[in-house]
Amino acid sequence: MPVVNFGKAKIKNHVTPNAPGVTQAMADLFGVSLDLFMRACSGDPKAIQELTDMHRLAKAYGENLPQALEAALTIIRVTGDFNKGLAEIAKQTRVSGNQVLSAAYSATNDETRMRNNIIELRDRQVNETTAEAARHVRARNLIAIEGSTAELMAIAEYQTSLLRTEDKIPLAQQRADEAYRSAVNKALWARGSEADIGRIRKPNYEGNRYGMGAIVNGWWNGFKRTMGL
Structure with missing residues (x-):
């Protein structure tokens, strides 16, 4: 134009x-x-x-x-607050992470110590039972030599001693159950649903008690057959 x-x-x-x-x-x-x-x-x-x-x-x-100014200012302000929050989260994660890992490692050590104690108790019980069985064999040979009266007295003494030992088993079982429950709770506190409860051994002294009774009854019946009673 x-x-x-x-x-x-x-x-x-x-x-x-x-x-x-x-x-x-x-x-x-x-x-x-x-x-x-x-x-x-x-x-x-x-x-x-x-x-x-x-x-x-x-x-x-x-x-x-x-509107553009408000949006830009909001974006800038929220971005600053957001990253400040992330920094606080990172800091708290470091602090709490150290606490969690320390507690977890402590629980692992406690579990190992408890498992070792239970194994030691079990081994001690097995050793005591074996020693008692050996003592009984020796006593039985002696009874056969000394005569039926002395043998009967020795058996009566052995049964009394065995009953006293068996009377201690419920207390040992109770303590073992308490230790087992404590170990389970520690593992649950440490790992929650990821805790491997199956790894924790639960001893059964009551079962061993009845096994000892069967051994004693077998010995007693054999003695009676030997002596013609």
């Missing part, structure tokens, strides 16, 4: 020649030069188009600036 020709007509500009710095700042700071403004005022299509586009852009900025 051609520019309108106004001939020698002119609009007098008395301001900008006296303020050249301000005029230049208008162009440098805001992107609106005096030349563009003057050409748009005179109807220059290109100047009008450029100035109108700038005007439309400025209106869009004006309409969206409050």
Whole structure:
């Protein structure tokens, strides 16, 4: 579109020649030069188009600036708070992680110690039973030599001693059950559903007690058959 020709007509500009710095700042700071403004005022299509586009852009900025500013500030603030929170979580994870691992290792040591104690108790009981069986064999040979009366007295003494030993078994079983429950609870506190309870051995002294009674009865019946009683 051609520019309108106004001939020698002119609009007098008395301001900008006296303020050249301000005029230049208008162009440098805001992107609106005096030349563009003057050409748009005179109807220059290109100047009008450029100035109108700038005007439309400025209106869009004006309409969206409050929401955009709020969104940007919120993003920046929340990002800072979020990362600060992550740092606090990381710090607490380090502290609590050390506590959890220390407790878990302590529980593992306690479990190992308890398992060893139970094994030692079991071995001690087996050794005592074996020693008692050997003593009984020796006593039986002696009884066969000394006669039926002495043999009967020795058997009666052995049965009394055995009963006294068996009377201690319920207490040993009770203590073993308490130790087993304590070990199970420690493992559950340490590992929860991942605790391997099956690894914890539960001793059964009561079963051994009845086994000893069967051995004694067998010996007693054999003695009676030998002696013709």
